Amino acid sequence: IRMTQSPSSLSASVGDRVTITCRASHNVKSYVNWYQQKPGRAPKVIISAASTLQSGVPSRFSGSGSETDFTLTISSLQPEDFATYYCQQSYSTVALTFGGGTKVEIK
């Protein structure tokens, strides 16, 4: 199952609302997770099962979607949110796949 993220990068200002989309090549129901990776660090899961916010993750992050179309939204971008974000499907457990990533940069 191929996961296609868009955009691959974006520039935004602190306080902006940011939306990242992820499209699956097949129906993955709600088996999509989102990860945040900062430079030089290992990724961290922020959203699981399409919309479940992980413990300790700020409420400005939210996820939505099902079947083939998914969205990660940051309601008000903060300085610590500048990072690369990846979607990942766990529906096809014989071949787990990630999206290509979206780099969120400072405008």
Next chain:
Amino acid sequence: EVQLVESGGGLVQPGGSLRLSCAASGFIFDDYAMHWVRQVPGKGLEWVSGITWNSENKDYADSVRGRFTISRDNARSSLDLQMNGLTTEDTAFYYCVKDSRSWYVQFDFWGQGVMVTVSS
């Protein structure tokens, strides 16, 4: 505190072999599936292989199937990845990753990674 510490990385020639290990602590190892995920520096993430809690299921990305073998030792809380027939395209950081369940659900906790460089 959950800890995953990878070892075994390094420089190897094309066609060579390497064995990565991951020492786990801070959680009940045999309750969880485990994975290897790799990342070429500056590029995206690629799931390499996963293994369920009891080793009943072992799965691989197409890019490594037939060359890599994942295994775990629940008594020692360790995860291994035997890599044979290495090519330059296998050059990457390799992360040991804990799942949130005994089967494949989400990549819950990541080690710091170990670098594998395949070059002549």
